Amino acid sequence: MKNRHKSNSQTDKLIRSATKKKTKKTKSQEDLEKAEVELTKIKVSPDEAPPPLINKHPYSEFPKEVQKKIEDLHIDKQKLEMYSDYLWTSARFVLKELFPDLNAVNNNVDKGKLHRIPYASEEAIEKAKKSILTTTKNMKKFYKSAELAGKGGFGSVFIAKEVATKKRVAVKKLPHDNERTIQNNYSEIAFLMVCQHPNIVQYHQTYLVDEKSVPEVWIIMEYMQGGTLKEASKSKLFTDTHIAYVAREMLRGLQYLHSIQLAHRDLKSANVMMSITGEIKLIDFGLCADFSTGPRTKMLGSPYWIPPEMIQDKPHSYPVDIWSFAVCLMELYISNPPYAESSLKCMFMTATKGLKDQIPKEATPDAVDFLSKCLVIDPDKRATAAQLLQHPWVSRKSVGDGVVEILKQIFLSNSLITLGF
Secondary structure (H helix, E strand, O other): OHHHHHHHHHHHHHHHHHHHHHHOOOHHHHHHHHHHHHHHHOOOOOOOOOOOOOOOOOHHHOOHHHHHHHHOOOOOHHHHHHOHHHHHHHHHHHOHHHOHHHHHHHHHOOOOOOOOOOOOOHHHHHHHHHHOOOEEOOHHHOEEEEEEEEEOOOOEEEEEEEOOOOOEEEEEEEEOOOHHHHHHHHHHHHHHHHOOOOOEOOEEEEEEEOOOOOOEEEEEEEOOOEEEHHHHHOOOOOOHHHHHHHHHHHHHHHHHHHHOOEEOOOOOHHHEEEEOOOOEEEOOOOOOEEOOOOOEOOOOOOHHHOOHHHHOOOOEOOHHHHHHHHHHHHHHHHOOOOOOOOHHHHHHHHHHOOOHHHOOOOOOHHHHHHHHHHOOOOOOOOOOHHHHOOOHHHHOOOOOOOHHHHHHHHHHHHHHHHHOO
């Protein structure tokens, strides 16, 4: 009897152990549940205005030409006085040419000299340097039929045919002629090399080209048949569900970036590519930075998409991307960023009251809740990419229905217009 009892006891123990193993949650399941719980804690009430500042730059001391520009914006005078430092920071970013001291600095200091910590680590920069395949004066033996696709402040992008594969590729040409641009180029190459994700543009290789008076690096990337979110936003064809799909795909790219301790820092509608097959990918890593050593402080990016913490001259980190991401989504509803008539006004309003009151009326309640969690002024209380991916607006099954047809309609018709049909 004793042996039988012992045998039964051992059997019960094994059954309990097996049941325990069966019901044990994986780490990923635990992480998802944690993200869902954290998401529900984020309040969506209107942000409180920041407290009045002890301003270092009273409005009365602004250059007269700058004051004239500001008067045209019809901003409450009391508010201008109360937050004149934020206005000062914004104006110096947008209207650099009207500030004599900035012009003096630009004229007297070597523009090509590096005065800050590089965006990428030394190790990553060294890998980027070694990855450059060749120095050549005759790039036509590698790529031909190059057509200009876009031009920005840092360089130009061309679409070309790769001679070896006969496939189309995107070629980003950047000047490579002084300490600052060289370091920036190496950082961008380093980030593209390390990023392997379906929602981030695929990197191929880089050449150092010396066929002009100014040396260039040519960064070769995948070609996507389609266009940018900026172009797509002008179509006014996106429904709330389509926008939720774009949000989900962008978030997947951002979650990956943040998981490897990188922040994009220049997320805007022109830096999101959309293909006619429904792919959504983040592009242009020229201002991307490694945050493994902690936050950074310099304000950069593009005015309409810059978050409050940068304008308020506070340290910034991964939450900057979430703010900029929300502005991109708002563009898909209304074809333009908030306060499109003035980037200066947009920056000032962003820093002093936020953008929640600019959430489009076309947005559904779920979308409003989602965007509100992205547009929290305090970056520490702003939702993360991982949390937002659990939001019902982007996690429902119907997200994505009809997106491919819409993208084909937008970008194939654009191609026909370009060809003259």
